[in-house]
Amino acid sequence: EIYTLSLHDALPIYHFDEALRAFEQALAHAKTAGDRFLEATSLVNLVGVLVKEERYDEAVDGSSAANRAAISIGAGDIALAAQVNLGWAYFRLGDSEGALGALVEAEKTAERLGDAYVEDISLIDIGYIHMDAGHFDLAEHAFQRALSLAETENSKEHVYNALEALARAALQAGNLPDASKYAQRALEIALQSGNQLDELYPV
DSSP, X not given: OOOOOOTTSOOOXXXXXXXXXXXXXXXXXXXXXXXXXXXXXXXXXXXXXXXXXXXXXXXXXHHHHHHHHHHHTXXXXXXXXXXXXXXXXXXXXXXXXXXXXXXXXXXXXXXXHTOHHHHHHHHHHHHHHHHHTTOHHXXXXXXXXXXXXXXXXXXXXXXXXXXXXXXXXXXXXXXXXXXXHHHHHHHXXXXXXXXXXXXXXXX
């Protein structure tokens, strides 16, 4: 079960063709067997790969289908994953308004359900949309909320993601002291984890 949520989700999928074939086969089997849960999970996993491959038009259609399938069986966690994927796909297609609508809804639903993981990812993505539009104050607000949530949940991965995002926003806004501060904190986490790739971004 993959449930890839966005490009900022660090799930490593490298063999895209193999992954797509596997999820397509699972989807076909689910439909034949009338297994609605497997259908929903297969759809959202399939969309996760499409997002990774930057096939955003297909990801929008697949996310909508996954969302409908998940809602029909009351699978709220799968519906949330589909909603976040939908928001990110909209954003990458240039529809910032549609992206914000989808992601804000996902963030509120995740908060209501107590799903800190999805709430944090939603906030990071919301922040990136604001940053892309040059609304650095709104971006920083979303990233700060994500950081606070990640620290409360003691999720070093999400703390790192929020710090990296805050550093980028500060740098683009011309706030070099804050950019340096956040980048240094992100670098410290990367060094502790031994992830050399994560070290590159804050450096």
